[in-house]
Amino acid sequence: MSTGSITIDILKKYDFPVQKKYGQNFLVDDNILRGIVEAAGIGKEDTVLEIGPGLGALTAAILKKAKRVIAVEIDKMLIPILKETLADYDNLTLINEDILKVDIDQLAGSEKIKVVANLPYYITTPIIMELLEKQSRIQSITVMVQKEVAERMEEGPGSKSYGALSLAVQYYASPRYIMTVSRNSFIPKPEVDSAVIRLDIYDPEERPVKPKEPDMMFGIIRASFNQRRKTMVNAVSNARELNIGKDRIL
Ligand code: SAM
Numbered sequence: 001m002s003t004g005s006i007t008i009d010i011l012k013k014y015d016f017p018v019q020k021k022y023g024q025n026f027l028v029d030d031n032i033l034r035g036i037v038e039a040a041g042i043g044k045e046d047t048v049l050e051i052g053p054g055l056g057a058l059t060a061a062i063l064k065k066a067k068r069v070i071a072v073e074i075d076k077m078l079i080p081i082l083k084e085t086l087a088d089y090d091n092l093t094l095i096n097e098d099i100l101k102v103d104i105d106q107l108a109g110s111e112k113i114k115v116v117a118n119l120p121y122y123i124t125t126p127i128i129m130e131l132l133e134k135q136s137r138i139q140s141i142t143v144m145v146q147k148e149v150a151e152r153m154e155e156g157p158g159s160k161s162y163g164a165l166s167l168a169v170q171y172y173a174s175p176r177y178i179m180t181v182s183r184n185s186f187i188p189k190p191e192v193d194s195a196v197i198r199l200d201i202y203d204p205e206e207r208p209v210k211p212k213e214p215d216m217m218f219g220i221i222r223a224s225f226n227q228r229r230k231t232m233v234n235a236v237s238n239a240r241e242l243n244i245g246k247d248r249i250l
Contacts, residue, residue, distance in 0.1 A: 002030050010055050022075050023120025026054050029185035032063045039178045040116045041065050051099045051117035056085045063089045072099045078240035108137040118144040132172040141199040150195035167221050173199035
């Protein structure tokens with residue numbers, strides 16, 4: 001049976017109320033599921049963190065390939081369903097929690113981890129930034145996001161979608177756009193198309209840019225892109241938190 005019809009069956013069987021507030025759009029295209037797992041390069045030596053397993057379609061595909069999967073799901077209604085549908089696997093650790101409240105480094109123990117997820121769109125950027133800034137055990141992040149967000153992450157200077165997110169992501173990781181995914185691959189159908197992107201995290205010593213004061217660098221980036229229509233000098237000197245007067249900007 002295809003994942004699409006399994007997902008529809010599960011939704012009916014449990015009379016599951018899809019939660020818009022949690023960004024629940026379930027992936028029902030088997031080719032895309034396989035494509036994500038392949039793009040993430042999962043093998044028997046890998047520990048994978050999945051954010052938002054939902055009904056478990058992507059989780060099952062990852063469990064078949066990985067040594068261990070840690071899946072963190074915020075919606076407590078999904079936990080009994082996941083326990084039942086994934087009962088055959090003994091390499092799953094299921095956690096009912098908000099991913100933004102989890103200490104991933106602690107969960108991983110001494111293991112390096114690969115993150116794989118079809119991310120909830122309402123908090124894509126906070127999740128990505130949390131993973132990039134605070135978690136040192138992550139090797140790579142392979143995620144489905146809105147197409148426009150994937151484009152912003154991998155753009156270089158000069159394009160319209162280049163902005164603070166592009167710079168932040170490219171400071172920590174090397175991004176690779178994997179594939180575009182039609183909105184028709186989900187139930188319920190979202191309003192926009194999606195894309196899968198893979199971010200390979202640099203070792204801190206290998207980052208292409210090594211600022212003396214990273215906080216100052218990110219402050220300047222934020223200020224510059226917050227006020228796109230101003231000149232750089234005005235945008236940066238207007239940002240009170242930076243405390244940089246016009247006279248110090250050469
Ligand atoms: N992985 C499933 C799939 O591909 O069909 C579901 C993906 S759905 C786009 C996003 C999932 O993330 C939902 O299951 C939702 O309940 C969960 N979620 C939303 N916010 C979350 C959070 N802060 N922490 C953990 N999971 C969250």
